[in-house]
Amino acid sequence: MKKIAFYAPMKPPTHPVPSGDRAMARALLKALDYGGVTAEVVSTLQTRDKAGDEEVQARLFEQADAEINRLIDQGRRADWQVWVTYHSYYKAPDLVGPTVSAALNLPYVQIEATRARKRLKGPWAHFAQAAEAASDAAQVIFHLTERDAEALHAYGPSHQQIKHLRPFLPRVELPPASSGFGPMLSVGMLRHGDKFASYQLIADALKLLETPEWHLVIAGNGPALDAVASMMQEFGDRVDLRGSLDESDMQKLYSEASLLFWPGVNEAFGMTYLEAQAAALPVVAQRRPGVCDVLAPGVYPEPERGPEALARDLDALLGDSGARIARGQAARKYVADHHLMPAASRVLCQTIAELAP
Structure with a gap:
């Protein structure tokens, strides 16, 4: 059975507050398990800076450095075969996965990574640069929407694989159908x-x-x-x-x-x-x-x-x-x-x- 390291810098799947982002992260874990892949959530570090605050970003870079050291040490004892990051973008970049993957010689994969070149200047510049570097490091990026695919194809390295993963429900069968009447x-x-x-x-x-x-x-x-x-x-x-x-x-x-x-x-x-x-x-x-x-x-x-x-x-x-x-x-x-x-x-x-x- 394959085993992967799974990380969601925007919001971990274990977060107590529901959202579409958390729901998709949980759906990905179920889909991997359904296909015989064991996914270990290796970090709950949230890197989101919603306001474009340089002090917040600097603090998160420091926290990420500590997390990198911990994960490299953990990874040397683990049997991870691939690193998968879900939803890295300029407000919540993956500051951890590329470095850990390189140190452990793991293939690095992103799901729903987005490129925002216009953010390379301005209050999120350092985070946008980190998000671009993480996307550049990925061997494979799965896009969920055609809008994201355009920038991935335009700015990604030539060797990178860009693949379409349709958004999906974590279900094998459909739920009961509505009668069509009601509010x-x-x-x-x-x-x-x-x-x-x-x-x-x-x-x-x-x-x-x-x-x-x-x-x-x-x-x-x-x-x-x-x-x-x-x-x-x-x-x-x-x-x-x-x-x-x-x-x-x-x-x-x-x-x-x-x-x-x-x-x-x-x-x-x-x-x-x-x-x-x-x-x-x-x-x-x-x-x-x-x-x-x-x-x-x-x-x-x-x-x-x-x-x-x-x-x-x-x-x-x-x-x-x-x-x-x-x-x-x-x-x-x-x-x-x-x-x-x-x-x-x-x-x-x-x-x-x-x-x-």
Whole structure:
């Protein structure tokens, strides 16, 4: 059985706070295990600097140096065959993996690494340079979206392999399907910034609905809870904020909903789209990079068309149960064909077998 060292500098899979990043890291571990690869999470050092603070970055470089020494010592006693890093980018670069891999003579692999050349100057310059160096050191980089692939191909060394790993659900089979009747559902962390922008679009679209009766359930929690609750207050009991839910409760929500409504402002891709479509929910979202990599083929409005286009899509689905159910079933088949764990496991484990025969 192959054994790899696994590291997620953005957020370790053991982190107590749920997020899409943590969910994807956990999904990767399951996919590796499914394919007969044992993955050891070798570090929980988080290198994220969300504000571009040079002092924070300097401190994290120091912590990384100490972690490197520890891991080289540990690695000499371990039987790791490959090092895999998930999600290294200019705000959370892998400051550890390339050096440890080189010292232990391990193949170095990245998953969802991104290149941001415009960040090589400015407040994240040192971190961006470290992220570029880590990407340069990788023998293989798996990209999850076509947007990431463009920069990887443009700036990567000629010998580097760039491979497509579709975002996937850590499931072998599909969950129970929704009947297509029930409330609309929105799923996303309640925080300021991009997520809040999606909630603002949701509120603006709800005001424009012509459907006389509708109900929306929002699943999520975070520091913007009060602000989102205030935003939705004018809709009264037609909007139900459920807070943070565990996996089984979330699956119940998906199975009881009629559609997923999530605009997707600056989403990397959005695991909630896969979860909803797997449960046969049609999706109302904007056509955005990353998001399009996980949405079933269809017509989605461009962001510049604003909440008016989202409201029209909602009215069309709410007013036609036949079209709603058909679109949901097509989305479910799309996930079954392209975004479940067995396919992802084959892609990952085949590459690892080639690197460590």
